[in-house]
Amino acid sequence: MDGAPAPLRCFSERHAAEVFADDGVETVTSAEQKKVEHNIEEVISVYKQIHSLPQPTLLREQHYQYLKKGLRHLSDSYECLDASRPWLCYWILHSLELLEEPIPAAVASDVCQFLARCQSPTGGFAGGPGQHAHLAPTYAAVNALCIIGTEEAYNVIDREKLLDFLWSVKQPDGSFVMHVGGEVDVRSAYCAASVASLTNILTPKLFEDTPSWILRCQNWEGGLGGVPGLEAHGGYTFCGTAALVILGKEHMLDLKALLRWVVSRQMRFEGGFQGRCNKLVDGCYSFWQAGLLPLLHRAFFKEGESQLSRQRWMFEQQALQEYILLCCQNPAGGLLDKPGKSRDFYHTCYCLSGLSIAQHFGNVDLHHELILGKEENRLAPTHPVYNICPEKVAQALQHFHQLPVPEADQRHGASSADGPSAPAASSGSAEHQS
């Protein structure tokens, strides 16, 4: 971007007209909404007073220091995440790769050894050493290891046992429970499809009936709920849609209803996304919601939709960048939900991931950047299906596709005719989102 910086949307006169109107009926949620808008208005007005030339800055160095420290030491406030330790590895490593900060070899090796201790003897990864295997930390651990991307990292994953674990949580109706004896929701289908496709253990038999179960989660709102019949929700909608993309069945969704639902979740005043209808803006939905737009763009492209832009996703990319850069950064590093909330590694990861989606349109063949502020704000692109950098996805697929698909399927009644499959995401489709 050369010449004068582009004017900020939140500096324009029209912006004030976007505030919430309660039509004279005050409710608990309308009062909360007004409070959030008021806080954001204050943040913007302070920014205006200090900066005559609006150039929102990504606090790279501060975020880097915050992340680097988190890899080695966590404060007491993270005690509650003792069963989510592979998640902390993933959130931090992915944030660092988005910032294009290399991970020192010694740290990478320590993370590999730690994740190896989280791997359950029955397959899959647990939230911490000695705990039970669970699909969520399994997803986080596999993603973290693929980000590291060394032989040592790939070798941590026991693929045969991982496949056994996936079979142990598969349900007859096509859904998955999060852990043996645990709850069913659409996150599990995504976690299972993601790790299975990345490590080349995905077979049609393992995901038999899974697409039709996920499709039942899409409701009249257009988005997906956690299980059939529940309210549409950003996190579940992303998980269900991304799982269908991996399984090559996203065209079976009502894509237009989904598009309408997700674009309506971008807040008119704040610029960020809410997770559900009538909820407040939250920085982490910058990824869970905005990350749906690349998936939808590609799905519409595959359908032969001729009206698609070749430069922009179908959401306000600049408004989202303004929200993240002005409202979600802690001056001491780390990102957050909304002004007044504290920073954490989860929000740091998903705010940065959303910022990356908002900055980069397209894929390897067709790429268009829209970087708000200085060029230094530019993050690395992220893969919208796996949410790790695209080259790390390609590298993992290349590595694991040299290895045979383990035989566990036969023990679970699949005929050999099913054979090893090429998952949709590995045939390059996920790299071609537009």
Ligand SMILES: [Zn+2]
């Ligand atoms: Zn959040």
